[in-house]
Amino acid sequence: MPSEGTTVLEANALCLRFGAVETLKSVSLSVERGEIHAVIGPNGAGKSSLLNCLSGFYRPQSGAVRFLGKDISSLPPHKRAALGISRTFQGIQTYPSMTARENILSGFHLRMSTGPFAALVWWGPTRREEEEFAARAEKIIEFLELEQLRHTPVGDMSYGMRKRVDLGRAIALEPSVLIMDEPMAGMSNEEKEDLARFILDIREGLGIPVVLVEHDMEVVMSISDRVTVIDFGEVIACGTPDEVRTHPAVIDAYLGDAA
Ligand SMILES: Nc1ncnc2c1ncn2[C@@H]1O[C@H](COP(=O)(O)OP(=O)(O)OP(=O)(O)O)[C@@H](O)[C@H]1O
Ligand SMILES: [Mg+2]
Incomplete structure (x- = not known):
């Protein structure tokens, strides 16, 4: 053991x-x-x-x-x-009209709405946070080889690529x-x-x-x-x-x- x-x-x-x-x-x-x-x-x-x-x-x-x-x-x-503790779901969970990048960025919202400063969430992320999230989303895009599809709405992607974007969303917060x-x-x-x-x-x-x-x-x-x-x-x-x-x-x- x-x-x-x-x-x-x-x-x-x-x-x-x-x-x-x-x-x-x-x-x-x-x-x-x-x-x-x-x-x-x-x-x-x-x-x-x-x-x-x-x-x-x-x-x-x-x-x-x-x-x-x-x-x-x-x-x-x-x-x-x-x-x-992050998860992907059975079937499709991505937002079809949003691009690969936007879907991955949506993974970061979780921290904003549940973190210690949740009460401030309606102000939205600070500029520094936005920049940090954008840089991390970019790393995930490279990691999952989604560069060509960065700005493509996921509704226009194959099933497999949509699942890959959903995976990007799930790992956005660097889960344990x-x-x-x-x-x-x-x-x-x-x-x-x-x-x-x-x-x-x-x-x-x-x-x-x-x-x-x-x-x-x-x-x-x-x-x-x-x-x-x-x-x-x-x-x-x-x-x-x-x-x-x-x-x-x-x-x-x-x-x-x-x-
Ligand atoms: N929300 C629920 N309400 C009532 N019964 C449920 C609920 N969720 C699961 N069950 C029941 O629990 C049992 C196990 O279901 P579960 O979905 O966990 O199986 P599974 O192993 O994932 O099957 P599959 O390989 O088909 O996905 C089934 O009899 C199912 O009907
Ligand atoms: Mg099941």
């Missing part, structure tokens, strides 16, 4: 119910510094629910979520985001951890390869650990350091891609012959 101090985000024995449906049954997961941690499992297993508990959109009935050792279970999503729910869904193979490369770069170049739910097993097995497998709201395995790939319960529940 990793020593104390390396855990960035942690779910401890989360139980989540919707009426009579037990969506998560004592689910635990830890995201360590510098790792890409995938969560896999059949449809309806509870993967998105787990991510929603980490980001604060769902409140489990019991269990705790900790960020850098601090219990954040009672914090709403925007406060968790302000602490450095990035949560992604099925980032590759609906992408072409080429778009998936590009995104996989950027996820690796985010971990290596920016030092941001990533927790992602993804159904594309080729991608999961090639980029993840660890994989947690959920079935019917329970963790049935957690380990390296090789460990889970050959785990009998995982093969039974999810991978079948595909592994």
Whole structure:
């Protein structure tokens, strides 16, 4: 087990119910510094629910979520985001009439509206802040190779490029951890390869650990350091891609012959 101090985000024995449906049954997961941690499992297993508990959109009935050792279970999503827990959503979340650059800049507004000077937000950012944000947006544009599309409205972009812009928005605030729910869904193979490369770069170049739910097993097995497998709201395995790939319960529940 990793020593104390390396855990960035942690779910401890989360139980989540919707009426009579037990969506998560004592689910635990830890995201360590510098790792890409995938969560896999059949449809309806509870993967998105787990991510929603980490980001604060769902409140489990019991269990705790900790960020850098601090219990954040009672914090709403925007406060968790302000602490450095960033996420991308399934589908398209960018503003279609805004350019790539403007969408990425929108990622900075969060800090303005939730920081210690939130009461002053209606004055807008100061000139110095605006310049700082512009410079950082430019760095992200280069990092994600969006230079050619800097001033293109995202509504005119391919699905894959829009997702890339959304990723730029999510990393704008230099988060401590990035949560992604099925980032590759609906992408072409080429778009998936590009995104996989950027996820690796985010971990290596920016030092941001990533927790992602993804159904594309080729991608999961090639980029993840660890994989947690959920079935019917329970963790049935957690380990390296090789460990889970050959785990009998995982093969039974999810991978079948595909592994
Ligand atoms: N807001 C909600 N209200 C009621 N039930 C919900 C809610 N969110 C999730 N559930 C239920 O919890 C269970 C797990 O759903 P969840 O979306 O977490 O699955 P998943 O593993 O992400 O599936 P998929 O691979 O299809 O995205 C399902 O039975 C779902 O119907
Ligand atoms: Mg889901």
